[in-house]
Amino acid sequence: MTFGGPLTITLPADNQIVITRQFDAPRHLVFACYTQPALIRRWLNGAEGWIMTVCEFDARVGGKYRYEWKAPSGYVMGMGGVVTAIEPVSHVASAELFDDDWTGGETVSTLDFDEESGRTTLVNTITYSSKEARDGALATPMAEGMEFGYKKLDQVLAEQQR
Template sequence: MSNALTITNKGDTEIVITRQFDAPRHLVFEAMTVPALVRRWLLGPEGWSMPVCEINLSVGGHYRYEWLNADGRTMGMGGTFREIVVPERIVHTELFDEDWTGGETLCTQEFVEAGACTTLVTTVIYSSTAARDAALRSGMAGGMETGYARLDAIFAERLAKEEAQ
């Protein structure tokens, strides 16, 4: 399997996003849940920063992300954690401030380790087929892949430091 991002439809309202990382599962899980790391990679296209990244990683805990573009545009979203199994699985809700996805989505992230690699499988359930299709047309895949490429670089840097020690 290459490290390319794949997105497939599942049923009428779901998508499944799959991406492999050359890093052990605990590092991939950490990259999704530690604010200092999330701020480094979850930025989408160039020109965006994340001034707000709050994560209360507990069942019932909330998270909040706010992005700022160099031209002054902002985007925000947040949700609630429903299930956490460290380092295997996270289930959370997601709602963008501008609600372009047609309501709250339910996201499940599964971290599958094989050898020195981890496959992240994210299933997103939208409120309707129209909402799912709009998300697919939004350029989401390109933004996600840009962020995941940043994450690849973070993992490579961290693993090189660990090997040097």
Template sequence: MITRAFDAPRELVFDALTKPELLKRWFHGPDGWTLAVCEVDLRVGGAYRFVWNGPEGVEMGQGGMHREIERPQRIVRTERFDQDWTGGETVGTAVLSERDGKTTLITTVVYASREARDGALASNMEQGIAAGYDKLDAFLAGAAQAMG
């Protein structure tokens, strides 16, 4: 389980997690990477696809299907990386709650096996997610200012 608080309203955080035009502004991956493909069909049964290009021609892709969408508080979707370094399909659940204009995002990921989970925990996943959330935080701060 990963928990992160953002100084932004829940609707804005939900949009930043689901709308391609907003994802393209912050969901780049590690420094030196770019989001080359960003497709989101935001409906139950709708697919999504992300592809990042990194240094020296490295490419990383992932995609899946939306299982549940309760705007703006919950998203459940499957996820599989092209390189399948997570050992099969995972199911991620994002729950957003708002209090006093701040949004808490709790993300839970269920892996295909204990070995897959342990492998993900042993990777740089935690640092990567934290770096991504830092970029989201910066984007939200700018978006909130622009909204007045």
């Protein structure tokens, strides 16, 4: 079985990034991996020695979430947010903010899950506070980090389907 595929990034507006990625799994499983802390922790755990130390997600409108990762150096990177919309297996929207606000303020993230023939396309639209904030995010290794996590998600999804 081949796993997923590399993500693609488009820039539909001056303050937006759209990340699209396909997964070889039905959308209810991909959705579960985004909304159930035990599954989130399995694929969103850090790279290169980073350890996810906090993983909380309350999957309802108004529900809060919190993620923290600890680097080998001891540095802790944290982020959190509030779920603003949720439609089981098809849509999650949230407002989020990193503790070290490198994104120039709160971002809005929408996740749309679409399934065709047992394969799910995830479209993640991230709206930043400004073009400068979006460009700052693009200048980081964000895409590489996301694809690293998505490859782990491919493995979790394959295990869930056995």
